[in-house]
Amino acid sequence: MEKPYTFNLLHLLFLYLLLPFLSNSIPPPAQADHSEIISRFQRYLQVNTSQPSPDYQKSTHFILSQADSLSLQSQLIEFVQGKPIVLLQWPGSDPSLPSILLNSHTDVVPSEYSKWVHPPFGAHIDEQGNIFARGSQDMKCVGMQYLEAIRRLRSSGFCPKRSLYLSFVPDEEIDSRDGAEMLASSYVFKNMNVDIVLDEGLASPNENYRVFYGERAPWWLVIKSNGAPGHGAKLYENSAMENLFKSIESIRRFRASQFDLVKAGLKAEGEVISVNMAVLKAGTPSPTGFVMNLQPSEAEAGFDIRIPPIGDLESLEKQIAEEWAPALRNMTFEFKAKVYCMMTWEGPL
């Protein structure tokens, strides 16, 4: 997920709020420990794991070195070559109990280097304590919080009853197919006997560690329109651009209706369907740019749609087929990703 790119170092320290969850007798860290924690976090941030060519070799090396320093068992799994999953284990005293899994992804979304005040993989800290780095929130901070919480618990002599696993998975930013999905459907995962998983949420702006139990499912929709090409000076029906405009306008209205519910305080951000246009492709290239006096015969737009677990999938599917990309208007559509939420929670949302 795309997130703002600064991360206040105080937030990293909220990992200690994890500790009471496991033990309430651990003293707060000394000042010297703070700088070591931040320095380890910076080293992780400095590994460029940006899609589309993440340096998984370096991130794997870093995580394994952390595991060694914590005496955790480690396993490197490559269901797909070049897409390493690092699985760490802290065995519990009672192996018959189901285990806990703490998951995080190692890849980050791309950055436009020239727009950054500080380089995205420099992990620069300013005078206010803000750390500038791509992935600082999404979600290397969480992976490090897990490791640092274990470090603290280890040094206090704590021993978990249940086995604790940490998985560092690749490719979450491009669909997870070769990462978490492969792991979740493997025998390795089955044998872990996992009872509870903590995964990605939102970085906290304060010292509370917030836990969510639902995630919006991404549908990445590409709609394409076709129409007769024509001179740029001519007005005629059903041009590809005109057809696409109608869809974009319809989608924009839907977006506004959902956003209005949030702005009015009637729904939380995670309870509405968000739609954001991410791609717009059209035009006939020329040596100097684009042909300006020709209406092209094809045009397309791509949307990142996020659907909450309570979203009405059937009516959205219908809306896409009938309003957003109707065949009647010479439109087609495809999904670059289409994830269905599995809602197994029985309690209230």
Ligand SMILES: [Zn+2]
């Ligand atoms: Zn993420």
